[in-house]
Amino acid sequence: MTNALQDGRRLLVTALLPAAVAVGCAGPADTGGTAEASCAYLVTYDGRTYLDVANVEFTVGEKLGTATIPRCDDTPNDPGDAVPERGITAYAVEGMDPARAIAVGDTPAEATLMKVR
Incomplete structure (x- = not known):
């Protein structure tokens, strides 16, 4: 794999990680036990x-x-x-x-x- 391709994948993972974490922490206000951030x-x-x-x-x-x-x-x-x-x-x-x-x-x-x- 070329360095440019590796760098591109690293940037994509770095850019998407905060969104994944935010989605994982968020939830409806009254979920009967599901935690929110x-x-x-x-x-x-x-x-x-x-x-x-x-x-x-x-x-x-x-x-x-x-x-x-x-x-x-x-x-x-x-x-x-x-x-x-x-x-x-x-x-x-x-x-x-x-x-x-x-x-x-x-x-x-x-x-x-x-x-x-």
Whole structure:
């Protein structure tokens, strides 16, 4: 086999390996025991599901109520490692409709921006 052919195969394997690993780790959210790579940070509030958003400046507004962080068990074969469902304070975000974005945190200073998925 020529060096160019070996290098081409090595590049192909190197390029495809991350995709194979990602597919192997991913799975449906509620698989009844199949592990995922990790639990996404999401909350539910007023019938909607919100995902966290990074690197966006925002201003926390008034307190809206309580959002729910769902139970997470990304290691179902390890008893006791599940994170239970819990409530967290939901805040309005100035200039945004709560149907599209909220902030959540134990205090306004610690709040994280969340947008509807």
